[in-house]
Amino acid sequence: MNLILLFDEDFVAEQRVRLTGRRLQHVRAVHRAGVGDLLRVGRVGGRMGEGRVVELSDEQLLLEVRLDQEPPRPLLLCLVLALPRPKMLKRVLQAVTSLGVKQIYLVNSYRVEKSFWGSPLLQPEKLREHLVLGLEQARDTLMPQVHLRPRFKPFVEDELPQLIRDTLPLVAHPVAEQPCPPGVAGPVTLAIGPEGGFIPYEVELLQAGGFTPVSLGERILRVETAVPVLVSRLKPPGSAA
Numbered sequence: 511m512n513l514i515l516l517f518d519e520d521f522v523a524e525q526r527v528r529l530t531g532r533r534l535q536h537v538r539a540v541h542r543a544g545v546g547d548l549l550r551v552g553r554v555g556g557r558m559g560e561g562r563v564v565e566l567s568d569e570q571l572l573l574e575v576r577l578d579q580e581p582p583r584p585l586l587l588c589l590v591l592a593l594p595r596p597k598m599l600k601r602v603l604q605a606v607t608s609l610g611v612k613q614i615y616l617v618n619s620y621r622v623e624k625s626f627w628g629s630p631l632l633q634p635e636k637l638r639e640h641l642v643l644g645l646e647q648a649r650d651t652l653m654p655q656v657h658l659r660p661r662f663k664p665f666v667e668d669e670l671p672q673l674i675r676d677t678l679p680l681v682a683h684p685v686a687e688q689p690c691p692p693g694v695a696g697p698v699t700l701a702i703g704p705e706g707g708f709i710p711y712e713v714e715l716l717q718a719g720g721f722t723p724v725s726l727g728e729r730i731l732r733v734e735t736a737v738p739v740l741v742s743r744l745k746p747p748g749s750a751a
Contacts, residue, residue, distance in 0.1 A: 511536050513649040514551045514561065515642060516575065527551075527561065529571040537563075537571055551575055552651040581651040585610035586697040587744060588673060591737065592619040592704040596629040598734045600640050605738045607644025607654050609745070615673075617659045619712060621704040627660050666715050674699045679721040682740055683713055684730050686723035695746045702740065705733055 514537070520527040529537070537543050545563050551573065552558035558581055561573035589606055593599070593616045606614065618627070630636055637656050645651060659665040677697040680690065684707050701708075701716055708716070713723060726739060 511540065511646045512550065513558065513646050513651075514549055515646055515651065516551055516553045516561075518554075522572075525575055526564075527573050527575055529573065530569065534571045538566070549573065550649065551577070552581065552645075552649070553577055554645075554651055554653055556651060557581070558649065558651055582610060582648070584612045584652055585741070585745060586677075587611055587741060588613040588615070588677065588697075588699045589737070589741070590615045590617055590670070590673075590699065590701040592617055592702065592708070592733075593622050593626050594704065594733050595623070595626060596631045598732075599629075599631060601734050602737050603637065603640040603656075604644040604647065605734075606741060607641050607650075608648040609738060609741050610648070610650065611741060612652060612654045613657075614654055615657045615659055615665075617665055618662045619704050620662075620709045621706050632658060662712065663715065666712075666719055670699075670716075670719055674720055679716075679719070680724050680744075681708065681713060681716045681721040682725065682736060683707060683723035684725055686725040688722065688724050690724040690726055690740060690743055692743050693746050694744050698744050700740060700744065702733065702737055 514533055516527050520529060522528050537549065541549060543549060543563050543566065545566060547563045549561045551561040557577040558579045559575060559577040561575040563571065564574050565572035589611050591614065594602060641654055645653065677699045678694055679699045681701040701721060717723065731739065
């Protein structure tokens with residue numbers, strides 16, 4: 511936890527917060543903070559800064575906070591991702607959140623198992639848990655938005671044209687001849703398929719909508735590896751790690 515995230519309900523006064531549960535235990539066990547120590551904090555959706563410990567017990571942590579720093583700039587990349595298996599989705603959500611992705615569309619695909627859509631992980635509160643872990647890791651406060659789209663063709667034909675407007679639309683495809691471009695300066699919409707990739711029909715549908723197939727070369731990567739590699743490769747020069 512490189513940043514202690516503060517939520518609206520944590521504030522007991524304008525500059526004072528009360529923390530319990532996981533964050534309290536982390537401060538006690540990992541930071542080993544005491545009264546008077548400073549901790550890095552950030553308000554979800556707002557600024558970051560420092561929190562001074564004014565009270566610490568087994569039951570609660572009280573901080574006096576000063577929020578005077580802006581969070582890192584969001585990455586101008588919209589991720590369209592075929593829904594991975596739940597265990598993999600947890601890791602992917604944390605990774606792309608840490609990298610600064612703020613728009614995530616989880617979509618269906620021929621190779622996505624139907625049972626994945628019934629996973630409890632897709633409940634808003636469960637998704638939020640893993641987004642929070644990504645923000646804490648990267649010292650960021652801007653919560654990504656996750657959109658569920660269980661019907662592939664209607665999404666591609668009816669919604670995606672508006673999403674890709676004024677962006678560079680790319681679809682990761684293992685057999686594509688064109689390599690993924692490095693360091694794209696402008697906004698990008700990146701579509702990534704499931705294990706095994708999008709089927710040819712799905713790639714053709716994306717191409718018809720304006721997407722260009724790209725690859726990372728001869729090696730075939732698992733989704734949980736390919737997603738952060740592709741996102742990192744597309745990040746513009748000079749952007750935060």
